Amino acid sequence: MPPLSPACCSVLELRQYTLHPGQRDVLIPLFDTHFVEAQEAVGMHLVGQFRDEDRPDRFVWLRGFRDMESRKAALGAFYGGPVWKAHREVANVTMQDSDNVLLLRPVRADTGLEHPGPPRPPVGAEARPDSRAELTLCFLKAPADEGLTTFFEQRVRPVLAETEAMPRALFQTEPAPNTFPALPVRTGEHVFAWLTVFPDAARHREHLRRRAGSKAWTKQVQSGLEPWLNRPLEHLTLAPTSRSQLR
Secondary structure, three states, rough: OOOOOOOEOOEEEEEEEEEEOOOOHHHHHHHHHHHHHHHHHHOEEEEEEEEEOOOEEEEEEEEEOHHHHHHHHHHHHOOHHHHHHHHHHHHHEEEEEEEEEEEEOOOOOHOOOEEOOOOOOOOOOOOOOOOOOEEEEEOOOOOOOOOHHHHHHHHHHHHHHHHOOOOOEEEEEOOOOOOOOOOOOOOEEEEEEEEEEEHHHHHHHHHHHHOOOOOOHHHHHHHHHOOOOOOOOOOEEEEEOOOOOOO
16 A cells, blocks of 8 residues: 555544553553554554543544545554454453544645654653643534634634644544444534644643633633534643654
8 A cells, every 4th residue: 555645644533542440551552562553554644642631541542544445445454454463352451432533634735734744763662752732622513614714713823822832733524434334433523623732741731821811712712612612622631652653
């Protein structure tokens, strides 16, 4: 299968796994050692793996695909291949739920993630990066439209700049049918999301402090988004694993 194009990726999976208590630090070394290169070898891109800082039993990861058809082929090759077969029992026993999955795509071609990103640390690396990622999820009453994108660019992005949280990527729901039904995804939901990466935890805490005290955030962003939302914004605070490429 040919490599992914430099614009990574036209389809993304946001996968949030709820694990059994104490099992996150069992799954992550297994994942980082055995599942990263094995998935990329069949045509996926492992964007990043994370510990959810607010949920100690939540493992979050992002993987990308060129398109929905290549997703079908790549997932079939990996989950039918020798690496998954060798390690799936150990991996699966750590999990309570692995079906919390959103299919996403960049809002525009220029709002996706760079590919390839910086070099990934080698197998066996143990040092965790100091950086933090925050993914903000807007659950919408209807699919994201041009009005919402314009509102984000004109009203939300300036406030994010003021609070030192410029987004690296913007996503929306990928509406195409799931091409690999053996792995369920959430359906019937409409999402608009932005991803920000902070150089360290202290910088992220400073952003949270500024955001909490920002009248523009309350009146301009939260109130302004309300006509589109069907529930409050959801913020995921994510600590990259030792081998996460997104860091």
